[in-house]
Amino acid sequence: MITLLRKQRYFIDYTLGTMMRHKGKSLGLLSVYTMIIFMLASVMLFSHAMRSEAVALLADSPEIVVQRIQAGRSVMVPADYLQRIGKLRGVTEKRGRLWGYYYDPAVKANYTVMASEQDQLTINDIVIGEGIGRTRGLSVGDYLTLRSHEGKAFSFRVSRLLESESELISSDLLLMNPQGYRQLFGIDESLYTDLVLSVRNPREIQKIAEKLTRLLPDSRPILRSEILRTYESLFSWRQGVMLILLLGSVLAFVIFAWDKASGLSAEERKEIGILKAVGWETGEVMRMKFWEGVIISLMAFLIGYLAAYLHVFYTSAGLFEPVLKGWSVLYPSFQLTPSVDGLQLATLFFFTVLPYTLATIVPVWRTSITDPDLVMR
Amino acid sequence: MKRSNTFFVCLLLLLTGFMASLVDVASESGQGLPQAPESAELVSRLGLTDLSLFTEARYTRHPSQADIHSAFQDHPVALEHFPTGSLLQPPMGLLR
Numbered sequence: 001m002i003t004l005l006r007k008q009r010y011f012i013d014y015t016l017g018t019m020m021r022h023k024g025k026s027l028g029l030l031s032v033y034t035m036i037i038f039m040l041a042s043v044m045l046f047s048h049a050m051r052s053e054a055v056a057l058l059a060d061s062p063e064i065v066v067q068r069i070q071a072g073r074s075v076m077v078p079a080d081y082l083q084r085i086g087k088l089r090g091v092t093e094k095r096g097r098l099w100g101y102y103y104d105p106a107v108k109a110n111y112t113v114m115a116s117e118q119d120q121l122t123i124n125d126i127v128i129g130e131g132i133g134r135t136r137g138l139s140v141g142d143y144l145t146l147r148s149h150e151g152k153a154f155s156f157r158v159s160r161l162l163e164s165e166s167e168l169i170s171s172d173l174l175l176m177n178p179q180g181y182r183q184l185f186g187i188d189e190s191l192y193t194d195l196v197l198s199v200r201n202p203r204e205i206q207k208i209a210e211k212l213t214r215l216l217p218d219s220r221p222i223l224r225s226e227i228l229r230t231y232e233s234l235f236s237w238r239q240g241v242m243l244i245l246l247l248g249s250v251l252a253f254v255i256f257a258w259d260k261a262s263g264l265s266a267e268e269r270k271e272i273g274i275l276k277a278v279g280w281e282t283g284e285v286m287r288m289k290f291w292e293g294v295i296i297s298l299m300a301f302l303i304g305y306l307a308a309y310l311h312v313f314y315t316s317a318g319l320f321e322p323v324l325k326g327w328s329v330l331y332p333s334f335q336l337t338p339s340v341d342g343l344q345l346a347t348l349f350f351f352t353v354l355p356y357t358l359a360t361i362v363p364v365w366r367t368s369i370t371d372p373d374l375v376m377r
Numbered sequence: 378m379k380r381s382n383t384f385f386v387c388l389l390l391l392l393t394g395f396m397a398s399l400v401d402v403a404s405e406s407g408q409g410l411p412q413a414p415e416s417a418e419l420v421s422r423l424g425l426t427d428l429s430l431f432t433e434a435r436y437t438r439h440p441s442q443a444d445i446h447s448a449f450q451d452h453p454v455a456l457e458h459f460p461t462g463s464l465l466q467p468p469m470g471l472l473r
Contacts (some may be wrong), residue, residue: 110435298388
């Protein structure tokens with residue numbers, strides 16, 4: 001056993017020596033390989049962490065949201081729909097929500113404006129998310145002027161800023177008194193944006209949604225499971241522009257690596273010929289090349305993965321920020337909770353390390369079974 | 378120092394880093410999300426349904442509440458006005 005291990009160590013020594021002779025080529029390959037794994041692992045880790053985060057954050061979202069659809073568009077829901085729904089078995093609470101958007105031309109950003117009764121705000125007070133505070137330079141006690149539906153300017157006093165820890169869901173939120181909301185947007189007392197229903201037993205949700213569509217044929221119930229499903233598929237790692245862009249560079253690398261690994265240069269063929277001539281067996285030549293593949297691909301995988309881990313979880317995926325930000329002015333600042341999908345990690349390992357290692361062995365086997373004299377010629 | 382020894386030291390360091398990342402994940406998942414209490418309270422109090430990640434349009438800000446034909450508001454798989462459209466996938470029904 002010890003002899004076998006010592007022998008492998010000699011192979012590694014020899015392989016490293018060969019690689020050091022072609023330092024530029026080996027380091028170039030290692031850095032390109034590492035970069036590809038870094039990008040793939042970053043996309044993989046980011047999308048998985050984002051999905052987990054969204055599902056965890058929205059676990060307490062309403063069980064059922066009821067929208068009203070008119071001519072294919074969602075419109076305001078009359079308040080009497082709450083009475084029309086009546087007492088549905090399993091529904092513990094039902095209430096109307098008032099929310100919408102306000103485009104602020106000063107910073108070219110959309111705020112999500114929401115009426116909140118629980119915050120007990122006066123008609124002139126508002127609570128804003130960190131994103132709005134940062135973009136408009138507002139803090140507690142400052143005034144924010146919004147233009148009403150009639151064109152009148154309303155000044156609201158910032159009474160509180162929402163906790164920065166909740167920025168991923170509240171960055172662009174602007175909470176105000178329901179009365180103030182109705183005055184600002186000119187919405188009648190008899191209307192709500194949508195209705196939310198709380199259901200005690202999750203197994204009854206589907207049944208209640210069916211009853212709702214029978215009671216209110218122009219309504220569209222959105223279930224919590226659908227909300228969560230939306231976010232599970234939103235950052236599906238097979239999709240997205242980043243992976244499409246990456247695909248090009250991955251293919252370029254595959255061609256480069258295949259060319260490097262499978263097509264032996266005249267010098268390499270000569271080296272194998274000499275090794276065979278001085279007494280190396282075919283198996284030993286192949287083992288030497290196997291170690292070359294393992295050293296390059298394993299190092300690239302580990303360095304690439306670790307760099308991606310640090311990039312996603314400790315630098316807030318800074319490289320992806322410009323892509324994700326899109327045209328959002330109020331992009332939230334957030335730190336993702338480290339989470340790794342074992343299956344994805346294993347897939348990445350098998351699709352990066354194994355093909356390269358195997359690709360290095362096949363051509364060596366073909367060369368090393370031919371006559372050394374013929375190879376060296 | 379032999380070349381193989383240098384290689385093994387490097388490999389050991391990288392493997393330690395790899396294991397540390399897995400330990401980091403395990404310890405963080407045990408503690409729960411750092412922003413969880415504040416966010417969970419806000420989500421249940423206000424009945425929030427979406428992340429404030431893409432705030433440029435209503436169907437990117439609230440993808441779960443958007444019209445049935447969203448994302449890609451004008452018609453399914455339409456060319457998008459916003460860069461976010463290239464990150465959001467078309468509705469599940471179209472992919473079936």
